[in-house]
Amino acid sequence: MNAVTFLWGYAGRLRRRDYAIGGVALFVLKFLIDRSVARLVFQRDWSLVDYLAPGQAIGALLSDVPDRRFYLTMSLFALPFIAAGACLTVRRLRDAGLSPALVLLFFIPLVNLLFFAVLLTLPSRERDDPVLPVETASAATPVTPNLIPLQYGTAVDRAWWLARLWPENVTASAVLAIFAPVPIMLALVLFATHVLRDYGWGLFLGLPFIDGLLAAVFHGVRVPRGLRQSLGVGVLAVTATAAATFGFAVEGLGCLIMFLPLAWPIGLIGAALGHAIQARPAGPVPRAAAAWRVGCSAIFLLPLMMSAERAADAPAPLLHVTTAVEVNAAPPVVWRHVVSFPDLPPPREWVFRTGVAYPVRARIDGEGAGACRYCEFSTGPFVEPIQTWDAPRLLRFAVTDNPPPMTEWTPWPNVHPPHLDHFLVSHAGQFRLTPLPGGRTRLEGTTWYRHHMWPAAYWQLWSDFIIHRIHLRVLNHVKALSESDAAPYNPPDR
Numbered sequence: 001m002n003a004v005t006f007l008w009g010y011a012g013r014l015r016r017r018d019y020a021i022g023g024v025a026l027f028v029l030k031f032l033i034d035r036s037v038a039r040l041v042f043q044r045d046w047s048l049v050d051y052l053a054p055g056q057a058i059g060a061l062l063s064d065v066p067d068r069r070f071y072l073t074m075s076l077f078a079l080p081f082i083a084a085g086a087c088l089t090v091r092r093l094r095d096a097g098l099s100p101a102l103v104l105l106f107f108i109p110l111v112n113l114l115f116f117a118v119l120l121t122l123p124s125r126e127r128d129d130p131v132l133p134v135e136t137a138s139a140a141t142p143v144t145p146n147l148i149p150l151q152y153g154t155a156v157d158r159a160w161w162l163a164r165l166w167p168e169n170v171t172a173s174a175v176l177a178i179f180a181p182v183p184i185m186l187a188l189v190l191f192a193t194h195v196l197r198d199y200g201w202g203l204f205l206g207l208p209f210i211d212g213l214l215a216a217v218f219h220g221v222r223v224p225r226g227l228r229q230s231l232g233v234g235v236l237a238v239t240a241t242a243a244a245t246f247g248f249a250v251e252g253l254g255c256l257i258m259f260l261p262l263a264w265p266i267g268l269i270g271a272a273l274g275h276a277i278q279a280r281p282a283g284p285v286p287r288a289a290a291a292w293r294v295g296c297s298a299i300f301l302l303p304l305m306m307s308a309e310r311a312a313d314a315p316a317p318l319l320h321v322t323t324a325v326e327v328n329a330a331p332p333v334v335w336r337h338v339v340s341f342p343d344l345p346p347p348r349e350w351v352f353r354t355g356v357a358y359p360v361r362a363r364i365d366g367e368g369a370g371a372c373r374y375c376e377f378s379t380g381p382f383v384e385p386i387q388t389w390d391a392p393r394l395l396r397f398a399v400t401d402n403p404p405p406m407t408e409w410t411p412w413p414n415v416h417p418p419h420l421d422h423f424l425v426s427h428a429g430q431f432r433l434t435p436l437p438g439g440r441t442r443l444e445g446t447t448w449y450r451h452h453m454w455p456a457a458y459w460q461l462w463s464d465f466i467i468h469r470i471h472l473r474v475l476n477h478v479k480a481l482s483e484s485d486a487a488p489y490n491p492p493d494r
Contacts, residue, residue, distance in 0.1 A: 006022065007022070007026075007084040007087065007088070008083060008084055008087050009087060009091075010086075010087045010090045010091060010100075011091075012091055012094075013091055013092075013094050013095035013124075014088060014091035014092045014094075014095050015095060015124055016092065016095075016096075016119065016120055016121075016122065016123070016124070019088055019089075019091075019092040019095075019119060019120065020120055022084075022088050023085070023088065023116065026081055026084055026085060026088075029081075030077075030078065030081045031046075031048065031051075033077055034046050034074060034077065034078075037073065037074065037077060038070075038074070041073070042070050042073075044070065049308050049311050049312045050312060082107075085106060086103055086106055086107075089103050089106050089119065090103050092119050093119070095124050095125065096119065096122040096123070096124060096125060096280070097124075097125035097280040098122075098276045098277070098280065099276055102115075102272075102273060102276060105269065105273065108205070108269070109201060109205070109455075110201040110202065110205050110206055110305065111205055111206065111209050111266070111269070111270075113301070113305060114206060114209060114210065114213075114298050114301060114302065114305075115273070117297040117298060117301045118213075118273065118277070118294050118297065118298065120297070121290075121293040121294050121297045122277065122280075122290055122293075122294065123290065125280065166218070166221045166222045166288075167222070168222045168223055170223075170225075170229070173218075173219055173221075173222060173223070173225075174219055174229065174232070174233050176218070177214075177215045177216070177218040177219035177233045177237065178215055178233050178236045178237045178240050179237075179240055180214070180215075180218055181210075181211050181214040181215055181218075181237055181241070182237070182240050182241050182244050184214075184299060185207060185210075185211050185241040185244075186241065186244050186245065186248065186250070188203075188207055188299075188302060188303065188306075189203065189207065189241075189245055189250060189251075190250065191303055191306065192207075192306050193250070193251075193417060193418055193419070194418065196306055196307065196310040197310075197418045198306060198309060198310040199418075199419050199423060199452065199453040199454070200306070200309045200310070200314075200453075200454040201305075201309060201454050201455065202302055202305045202306035202309055203306065204259065204262060204263070204266075204453070204454065204455065204458075205262075205266055205455070206302050206305060206306070207241075207263075207302065208238045208241075208262075208263040208264075208266040208267040208270065209266050209267065209269060209270035210270060210298045210299065210302060211234070211237050211238050211241055211267055211270065212234030212235065212237060212238060212266070212267035212268060212269070212270030212271035212274065213234070213270035213271065213273055213274040213294070213295075213298060214237070214270075214274065214295050214298070214299075215233040215234045215236070215237035215271060215274065216230035216231070216233060216234050216270070216271040216272075216273075216274025216275045216277075216278060217274040217277050217278050217291040217294060217295065218291060218295075219233045219274075219278070220274075220275070220277075220278025220279065220291075221278070221288050221291055224278060224279050225275070225278065225279075227272075227275050230271050230272070230274060230275030230278070231268055231271045231272065231275070233271070234267050234268055234270060234271020234272075234274065235264050235267050235268055235271065237267065237271075238260075238263050238264060238266075238267035239260070239264075242256045242259065242260060242263065246410065249410065249412040249415050250417065251408070251415075251417050252355060252406075252408025252409045252410040252415055252417070253354070253355075253408075253409040253410060254354040254355045254356065254406055254408065254409045255406075255408070255417070255419070257354065258459075258462050262455075262458050277290065277291065277294060278291065314454075316450040316451060316452045316456065317450065317456060318427070318448060318449075318450055319448070319449055319450065319451070319460060319463070319464070320446055320447065320448045320449070321446065321447050321449075321464050321467040321468055321471065322444055322445070322446040323444070323445050323446075323468050323471035323472055323475060324442055324443065324444040324445075324475075325442075325443050325472075325475045325476060325479050326436065326440055326441070326442055326443070327440060327441045327442075327443050327478070327479045327482050327483060328439075328440050328482075328483050329439070329440070329441060329482035329483050330435070330439050330440075330441060331392040331393065331433045331434075331435050331441045332391075332392045333482050333485065334392070334433055334441045334443055334478060334479075334482045335391050335392035335395075335433060336482075337477075337478045337481040337482050338395055338431045338433070338443070338478055339362075339364055339373070339395065340362050340363050340364045340373070341361065341362050341474075341477060341478060341481060342361060342481075343360060343361045344359060344360060344361065344473065344474075344477050345477075347473065349469055349473070351465070351466060351469050352378075352469070352473075354406075354409050355406045355407045355408055355409040356405070356406045356466055357377040357378050357379040357403060357404065357405055357406055357407070358377060358378050358470065358473060359375060359376070359377055359470060359473055359474050360376045360377060360378060361375075361376050362374065362375045362376065362474075363376075364386075366386075367389070368386070368389045369386055369387060369388060369389045370385070370386060371385075371386045371389070372384065372385050372386065373385075373386060373397055377403050378407070379403040379404045379405070379406070379407060380403030380404065381401070381403060382399055382401065382402060382403065382426065383399070383400045383401035384397040384398065384399055384400075384429065385397060385398050385400060387428075388430070392433055393432070393433055393434075394430065394431070394432050394433070395430060395431045396428070396429075396430040397428065397429055397430065398427070398428050399425075399426040399427055399428055399429060402422070402424075402425050402426055404420040404421070405420065405423075405424045405466075406420065408420070419453065422452075423451060423452045423453060424449065424450075424451045424452075424453075424463060425449060425450050425451070425452075426447055426448070426449045427448045427449060427450065428447075428448045429445070429446060429447045429448065430445075430446050431443065431444065431445055432444040432446070441482075443475055443478065443479070445471045445474060445475055447467050447470075447471070449463070449467065451463050
């Protein structure tokens with residue numbers, strides 16, 4: 001087999017030793033090319049850590065920053081390696097007795113690294129490891145006390161303790177599969193959030209993926225389960241882990257509500273891989289042994305990936321949200337209530353009832369550029385030094401102090417996870433007033449902010465939604481105040 005066929009051919013099978021050799025060779029070559037391009041063309045450094053922290057590259061591609069050209073170039077150089085890696089993975093999947101369709105996991109950032117670890121631990125379907133001595137149980141021959149029939153047509157090796165202890169009953173197996181990963185997952189959550197103080201890809205993608213994977217694999221240790229059962233225990237295992245983080249006062253309910261729409265699909269993907277592993281045709285290595293290897297490799301790799309991501313310390317993209325309303329009052333009237341406004345009524349929006357901080361009032365010390373505005377929220381004041389005072393058209397300000405973005409919704413006292421401190425940070429804001437015909441005003445509010453949670457695109461959906469609701473609460477309050485005291489408008493004679 002020549003190099004071209006080995007790297008870009010998808011027919012046949014590939015043993016895990018050859019898969020590892022090919023993968024390592026491709027990685028070393030890619031690293032040398034990437035490092036050379038980064039240094040010679042862009043005068044930038046490039047290290048191994050950059051491969052374990054996809055947030056920086058993806059964040060740069062999604063935001064309008066100078067890094068975009070750099071990461072687009074690196075992505076173009078990566079295309080032949082991606083094609084080769086996909087071909088190798090298809091053949092390794094076939095050799096391991098898994099569906100080649102699982103190659104789709106190769107393209108999911110960070111999940112693909114866990115996927116590689118799984119493929120490197122799974123033996124070949126018919127060869128790779130030496131055949132273990134196995135006795136066949138039949139109706140005519142009673143099963144010896146040292147063997148446990150698994151209804152696969154064979155009996156598992158007498159030394160494998162996991163299959164001995166795991167219940168065969170479907171309900172008992174499902175309950176154990178759902179709750180067995182919880183202590184491990186809870187420890188990983190604490191490691192990521194309280195030790196590393198990182199809310200990244202490893203926590204929000206890697207953890208639910210492994211949770212669903214372990215649940216599905218363990219559920220099929222004694223008896224192969226159907227796809228629906230595997231997916232069911234996978235999503236319930238993710239839910240059980242989320243419930244444990246709430247029950248042990250690690251996180252509040254509001255954050256979990258935002259996390260679960262991301263965690264459930266990722267958990268289902270992990271459970272689909274776990275189902276394929278436990279449904280593999282019987283081979284020379286017991287399924288329980290394969291399940292143990294897969295679980296251990298994934299569990300030990302994830303903290304390493306979390307640590308690498310934290311070490312990379314990817315910069316968060318600068319985002320902005322703009323919201324507008326039309327006010328039946330002239331700009332000078334609206335301006336007075338933009339600069340400062342009295343107490344807002346209690347919030348009725350559901351998002352603010354989950355603990356998300358909401359604006360209460362605004363006051364200002366001084367007038368003109370250099371004055372300081374204080375927008376007080378339910379969790380504390382935003383400190384906003386005025387940068388541009390162009391009455392009655394534009395009020396622009398920096399934000400030098402941010403209160404916590406929310407109060408955790410929890411029955412436990414003093415729950416203050418690290419993400420409440422400087423993980424969602426406003427940097428600047430402005431109000432723009434545009435006169436409209438008939439003495440009306442278009443009032444726009446804009447906030448520039450960063451959030452240090454990944455995947456950035458997912459969490460931006462929530463942060464944009466929340467900031468938009470905050471804008472509407474303020475703008476509608478200004479609108480009501482302005483319209484209530486607006487003087488009659490008499491357009492000038494033309």
